[in-house]
Amino acid sequence: MTAPTPPWSRPVRRGLVLAICCLSVAVTGIDITIVNVALPSIGRSLHASVSGLQWTIGAYTLVIACLLVLSGSLADRYGRKRIFQLGLCVFSASSLLCGVAPGVGWLIAFRGLQAVGGSMLNPVAMSIIVSVFTEPKERARAVGVWGSVIGVTAAAGPILGGVLVSALGWRSVFWVNVPVGIVAIALTQRFVPESRAERVRAYDPPGQALVVVLFASIIVATIEGPNRGWDSLAIVGLYLLAVAALVGLLVVESRQPEPLIDPRFFRSPPFAGANLIALAISASLGDSCSSTRSTFRMSEARVRCPLG
Numbered sequence: 001m002t003a004p005t006p007p008w009s010r011p012v013r014r015g016l017v018l019a020i021c022c023l024s025v026a027v028t029g030i031d032i033t034i035v036n037v038a039l040p041s042i043g044r045s046l047h048a049s050v051s052g053l054q055w056t057i058g059a060y061t062l063v064i065a066c067l068l069v070l071s072g073s074l075a076d077r078y079g080r081k082r083i084f085q086l087g088l089c090v091f092s093a094s095s096l097l098c099g100v101a102p103g104v105g106w107l108i109a110f111r112g113l114q115a116v117g118g119s120m121l122n123p124v125a126m127s128i129i130v131s132v133f134t135e136p137k138e139r140a141r142a143v144g145v146w147g148s149v150i151g152v153t154a155a156a157g158p159i160l161g162g163v164l165v166s167a168l169g170w171r172s173v174f175w176v177n178v179p180v181g182i183v184a185i186a187l188t189q190r191f192v193p194e195s196r197a198e199r200v201r202a203y204d205p206p207g208q209a210l211v212v213v214l215f216a217s218i219i220v221a222t223i224e225g226p227n228r229g230w231d232s233l234a235i236v237g238l239y240l241l242a243v244a245a246l247v248g249l250l251v252v253e254s255r256q257p258e259p260l261i262d263p264r265f266f267r268s269p270p271f272a273g274a275n276l277i278a279l280a281i282s283a284s285l286g287d288s289c290s291s292t293r294s295t296f297r298m299s300e301a302r303v304r305c306p307l308g
Contacts, residue, residue, distance in 0.1 A: 013191065014132050014133060014138075014142075016187070016191045017128065017129070017132050017191060017192055017193075018129060018132075018133075018142050018145060018146065020184060020187045020188055020191060020192055021125035021126075021128055021129055021146060022125075022145065022146055022149040023180065023183070023184050023187075024084070024088060024121050024125055024184045024188070025121050025122050025125050025146070025149065025150055025153075026149055026150070026153040026180075027091065027121075027153075027177045027180050027181065027184075028091070028118045028121050028122060028150075029149070029150040029151075029152075029153035029154045029157070030153045030154065030156065030157040030160060031060075031095075031114070031118070031157070031177065032060075032154055032157065033154050033155075033157030033158050033161070034157035034158070034160055034161035034164075034173045035056065035057065035060075035161070035173060035174075036057070036157075036158065036161070037157075037158050037161030037162050037165060037173070038161055038164075038165050038170040038173045039053045039056070039057075041165050041169065041170035042056065042104070042107070042170050045169075045170060046101075046103055046104045046107065047104075048104035049104075051223065051224070051227055052104040052105075052108070053104075054223045055104075055108045055223060056104065056107055056108055056111055058219050058222075058223050059108045059109075059111045059112040059115065060111045060112070060114060060115045060118070061115075061219065062112075062115075062215055062216060062219045063112045063115035063116060063119065064115040064118050064119045065215050066119075066208075066211055066212045066215050066216070067115070067116060067119035068119050068122070068123055069123070069208075069211070069260055069261060070119075070208055070260070071083065071087070071119045071120045071123055071124060072123035072124060072127065073201060073203070073260075074120075075120070075123070075124040075127055076127070076196060076197035076200055076201065077196070077197070077200045078196075079194050079195070079196055080124050080127050080128050080131065080194070080195050080196065081128070081188065081192050081193065081194040081195070082194065083120050083124050084120065084121065084124045084125065084128065084188060084192070085185055085188050085189065086117075086120060087117045087118070087119070087120025087121045087124065088117065088120075088121070088181050088184050088185045088188065089117070089181075089185060090113065090114075090116055090117030090120070091114055091117030091118055091120075091121065091177065091181055092117070092177060092178050092180075092181030092182060092185070093117075094110050094111075094113040094114035094116075094117060095114055095174045095175065095177035095178055095181070096174070096175065096178050097110040097113070098110040098111060098114060098171075098174035099171040099172070099174035099175040099178075100171070122150075125146065126143070126146065127195075128192060128195065129142050129143060129146055130143075131193075131195040132193065132195075160173075160176075161173050164176060201258045202257070202258045204253075204256055204258065204259055204260035206252050206256075207249065207252060207253050207256065207259055207260035207261060208260055210245050210248050210249040210252060211249065211260065211261070213241065213242075213245040214242055214245035214246055214249060217238045217239070217241040217242040217245065218238075218239075218242045220238055221235050221238035221239050221242070249261070250263055
């Protein structure tokens with residue numbers, strides 16, 4: 001007797017799962033760029049310094065970079081659907097908190113919390129897609145659609161941000177995530193199947209700690225460098241710490257039986273090339289953010305010297 005076909009294996013159901021994953025990661029893709037447009041308004045409203053605005057972006061980047069791999073590991077261990085829904089809940093709730101933040105310090109803290117939720121979306125959505133689309137050709141097509149959605153939403157962020165800031169104010173760029181998150185949570189509960197890895201990888205606390213030190217030291221030095229001076233003892237020390245963390249990460253991970261980040265992956269040209277492309281895209285987004293901050297500096301200068 002033939003075993004019954006799982007509901008999620010039907011083409012329509014698989015398409016719904018893909019749409020839910022795309023919807024969920026779209027909010028994180030938009031959030032990367034939409035906040036850049038709101039920075040001048042945030043600065044004027046909360047009387048934030050340029051450094052404070054940089055941390056509004058940097059806190060999100062730092063936390064999400066540090067937790068991406070760990071979140072994927074947790075999903076493999078405790079259930080992808082469960083972690084995905086948890087990420088949606090944290091991201092939506094923290095977006096609401098960002099929209100009511102009374103000061104820039106609170107906004108930075110809530111952005112960090114928002115990144116905790118965001119780190120549970122992209123890698124886990126990819127795992128869900130791979131587990132649902134088992135046929136290689138369909139899987140490749142689904143991953144391609146998912147990847148293109150991230151690119152399109154990141155590009156649409158500045159446009160949507162400009163419309164929202166002009167019409168409703170800067171707080172709306174965070175509030176827009178809340179209804180999308182609620183819809184995604186409900187759809188995930190109804191249509192996304194639960195799945196886990198067949199063999200759960202062991203935790204790698206030393207690797208995770210070194211990743212946090214590496215990223216944190218680079219981001220802190222980059223943001224605080226213009227204020228403290230690039231040749232100051234603190235900034236030089238942070239860059240030296242980053243180099244030491246990178247060397248330590250390569251040494252530790254090469255000796256771990258199940259490393260958090262396996263250095264051998266970078267010997268693969270497709271893998272290394274994809275990461276270089278991602279780095280180039282991130283650098284271009286960073287340049288866009290820098291342009292926005294430069295605009296804010298010019299706005300500050302005009303306020304201080306109206307005739308200049």
